Amino acid sequence: MPIDISENFSLHAYHYHLPEESIAQHPADRRDASRLLVLHPESGRREHLQFADVIDFFAPGDLLVVNNTRVFPARLHGRKETGGKVEVFLLEYPLCRVEGKSFTAPALLKASKRPKPGSRIEVSESLQCTVLELLEGGKALLELHCESPEKLAAELEFCGEVPLPPYIGRKEGATEEDRTRYQTVYASTPGAVAAPTAGLHFTPDLLEKIHEKGIEMAAVTLHVGYGTFAPVRVEDIREHQIHTEYLTISEETVDAVRRTKAAGGKVWAVGTTTVRSLEFGARQNEKGELQAVEAWCNLYIYPGFTFRVVDNLITNFHLPDSSLMFLVSAFCDREKVGEKNKGREMLLESYDEAVKMGYRFFSYGDAMAVVGPR
Incomplete structure (x- = not known):
């Protein structure tokens, strides 16, 4: 007998039709020239502007508040001892796990025949990998051999490619332009395999104007992992296991x-990663006050969530049926804003309107701001 699931917790309730041509394959000519849809949840009103108007x-x-993580060149091309080609997609920045001159990281391996534990992969004369252990889901734990952390960082920059999201399907793959544009202008701490894309729209000039207006800027560091692209495979979204x-x-x-x-000021979060970070930090003590923290963040936000820190959100347009859609829906429906349990409907109406108006979706696409009352 089927289980009755509230619409807000049903996966299919977060689906929307998106034509393939709406998925941005390249960045806008200028970062802050992207379009901006502003949603006011207390009234349901929408505005259509340019991103620079966010000021x-x-x-x-x-x-x-921004996420200052920096995408590192995580995709490497190497050869097995037998001479066969193998693609190595590092899922974690190896300099996060340093033991002397030993560097380890989980990775996805793509080869005609999967390398066995103990086998070596040569990426360059200065960088080799040893397969330590095979993991679930096609993953493996690698040890990277390089003479120093500085040399390893340099080799990754020289040999590695920017790991573009799977829905950017260009034949030419990542380009030199992507090394700059698939990175926020304030990115400073290497460790992500995907960009916090809401921040891609900011330029140094726009940030300076925001500062001159009397707005302070602060940062968190959340290293965005490949799990951000993981599909939700349960019909009741409350049963989904969020990535860390x-x-x-x-x-x-x-x-x-x-x-x-x-x-009495408002806290603006740039991106869902910043929202998760701040709200996770506010759940580290009984009082619910934001705390300094260094930890693995596993906070899962879906409708019914109580926000303690973030007042306004700047974000991009997200994949249908994704955990990011759940988070933004919850934010549209937060306490004292809008009609209770209508956040999902407002978000889907906004997305449908954006599709009809030719907005560009996903990482290199246009932006959305969810703005509460002053």
């Missing part, structure tokens, strides 16, 4: 949030 929604005393990603929130960021809240 008009900030007020002096607000705080802009390494998170750091500094005392400086905590202090900035506390000052902003105390003065």
Whole structure:
């Protein structure tokens, strides 16, 4: 007998039709020239602007929080000892796990015949890998051999390719342009295999104008993992197991949030990764106050979630039936904003309108802002 699942918890309720031509394959000519759909959940009103216009929604005393993770060139091409080709997709920055001169990282291996434990892969004269262990899902644990952390970082930059999302299906693959454009202008801490794409729209000039308006800026570091693209395979979304990603929130960021809240300002989160980071940090003590933290973040946000830190959200347009859709739906429906349990409907209506108006979707696509009342 089928189980009755509330619409907000049913996977199929987060589906929408997206023509293939709506998926952006290249970035906009200029970062802040992307389009911006602004949703006001308290009324359901929508505005259609350019991304540079986002500055008009900030007020002096607000705080802009970004994710400063940096995408590293995680896709490597090597050869097995037999001479066969193998593609290595590192799922974690190897310099996160350093023991002396030993560097390990999980990876996806693509080859005509899967390498066995103990086998070696040569990437370059200065970089080789040993398969330590085969894992589930086609993954393997690798040890990377390089003379120093500095040399390893340099070899990855020289040999590696930017790991573009699977829905960017260009025949030419990643280009030199992608090394710059699939990276935020404030990216500073290597460790991600996917960009926090809501931040791709900001330019140094726009950030300077935001600063001049009296808006403070703070950062978290959440290394976006390949799990962000993992499909949800359960009909009741509450049963989904969210991926974990390494998170750091500094005392400086905590202090900035506390000052902003105390003065009545609004906290703006750039991207769903920043939302997860801040809300995870606010769940590290009984009082529900944001804390500095360095840990694996496994916070799963879906409708019914109570937000404690974030007031406004800047995000991109996300894949149908994805955990990112659940998060944004929950944010549209947060406490004291809009009609209860209508966040999902408002979000889907916004997406349908965006499709009809020719917005560009996903990582290199256009942006959306969910703005609450002042």
